[in-house]
Amino acid sequence: MKNSVWKMNVLIILVVAALMVIPLVMIKDSDFGGADGAAEQAVTEMAPEYKPWFEPLFEPPGSETESLLFALQAAFGAGIIGYGIGYYKGRATKRECSDEDSA
Amino acid sequence: MKRKRMLSFAAVVAGFALYFSLNEPNTAYAMHIMEGFLPVGWAVFWWVLFLPFFLMGLRSLKRLTKEQPETKLLLGLAGAFAFVLSALKIPSVTGSSSHPTGTGLGAVLFGPLAMTVLGSFVLLFQAVLLAHGGLTTLGANAFSMAVVGPFVAYSVYRLTVRSTGKQRLAVFLAAALADMATYVVTSLQLALAFPAASGGVLASFAKFAGIFAVTQIPLAISEGLLTVLVWNWLMVYNRQELNTLQSIKRGA
Numbered sequence: 345m346k347n348s349v350w351k352m353n354v355l356i357i358l359v360v361a362a363l364m365v366i367p368l369v370m371i372k373d374s375d376f377g378g379a380d381g382a383a384e385q386a387v388t389e390m391a392p393e394y395k396p397w398f399e400p401l402f403e404p405p406g407s408e409t410e411s412l413l414f415a416l417q418a419a420f421g422a423g424i425i426g427y428g429i430g431y432y433k434g435r436a437t438k439r440e441c442s443d444e445d446s447a
Numbered sequence: 448m449k450r451k452r453m454l455s456f457a458a459v460v461a462g463f464a465l466y467f468s469l470n471e472p473n474t475a476y477a478m479h480i481m482e483g484f485l486p487v488g489w490a491v492f493w494w495v496l497f498l499p500f501f502l503m504g505l506r507s508l509k510r511l512t513k514e515q516p517e518t519k520l521l522l523g524l525a526g527a528f529a530f531v532l533s534a535l536k537i538p539s540v541t542g543s544s545s546h547p548t549g550t551g552l553g554a555v556l557f558g559p560l561a562m563t564v565l566g567s568f569v570l571l572f573q574a575v576l577l578a579h580g581g582l583t584t585l586g587a588n589a590f591s592m593a594v595v596g597p598f599v600a601y602s603v604y605r606l607t608v609r610s611t612g613k614q615r616l617a618v619f620l621a622a623a624l625a626d627m628a629t630y631v632v633t634s635l636q637l638a639l640a641f642p643a644a645s646g647g648v649l650a651s652f653a654k655f656a657g658i659f660a661v662t663q664i665p666l667a668i669s670e671g672l673l674t675v676l677v678w679n680w681l682m683v684y685n686r687q688e689l690n691t692l693q694s695i696k697r698g699a
């Protein structure tokens with residue numbers, strides 16, 4: 345991979361990491377809770393008489409199971425991305441080699 | 448040139464410092480609308496609005512995989528990208544967490560309709576297995592994340608490429624603005640269903656969107672950057688497919 349692209353990608357990862365860490369460091373009195381619970385509260389504020397009319401068919405029994413499922417989701421996706429990039433890289437390298445052979 | 452770059456870098460840093468210091472932490476609701484939390488009428492309304500896009504998306508996917516079977520893996524990659532990003536609940540400056548959508552990449556590569564289908568699958572998975580979002584609200588959530596997001600991404604990409612010719616900038620803006628647009632639409636959907644007692648829909652929208660937009664800004668920037676990261680890889684190893692896709696889209 346070209347050097348400049350490498351540098352750019354490393355920089356991107358650093359900036360993204362910083363964007364995640366800065367709020368964690370700057371805001372102390374928050375547990376960074378998920379929005380779902382807070383949204384329930386907001387709707388109850390706006391419309392106190394509103395009753396949800398449908399319940400989730402299945403709900404993870406606890407936060408541990410939920411985080412397992414989220415981790416699986418991310419791992420599954422990352423696996424496919426890794427496979428794809430690896431496949432394309434291998435193909436590109438192979439093509440370069442055969443170009444050199446024929447030249 | 449170098450000086451100019453330094454200056455703009457300093458400006459960005461200053462902007463962020465200001466943004467982070469001005470923000471009062473408060474609770475945000477920057478995720479999908481929960482199960483049962485839209486009144487029946489609105490739930491049906493968004494389902495009806497969403498379904499035609501889904502059907503057109505299926506048709507566009509079918510045509511794409513038939514005419515260009517070699518792009519299937521790339522399609523899987525775009526779907527996987529949305530899958531990963533929407534699993535990442537990232538802390539934000541408002542003191543709560545939200546997640547990016549990941550629909551920008553696929554929309555730029557394959558056009559918005561293909562991403563409507565892939566994004567809907569991600570939402571369905573989260574609604575059924577994670578109790579995140581919901582089946583009754585799937586129409587509304589899919590409309591914001593899998594219809595509006597990808598269409599915004601695609602238009603922003605086209606406009607930016609046409610006016611500046613800068614691919615990476617276009618990809619960044621497309622992904623970041625699609626992310627923002629998704630959550631602006633979500634707050635609009637909530638505002639329409641739950642207008643404030645005084646001030647009605649507008650006041651309610653101002654409340655929801657005010658919180659949404661602020662929470663989502665750093666995440667949208669992260670999403671834009673991560674999309675450029677994957678784009679960089681694809682440009683190095685995969686120019687051929689990207690060029691075929693470009694020529695298909697031009698022909699269409």
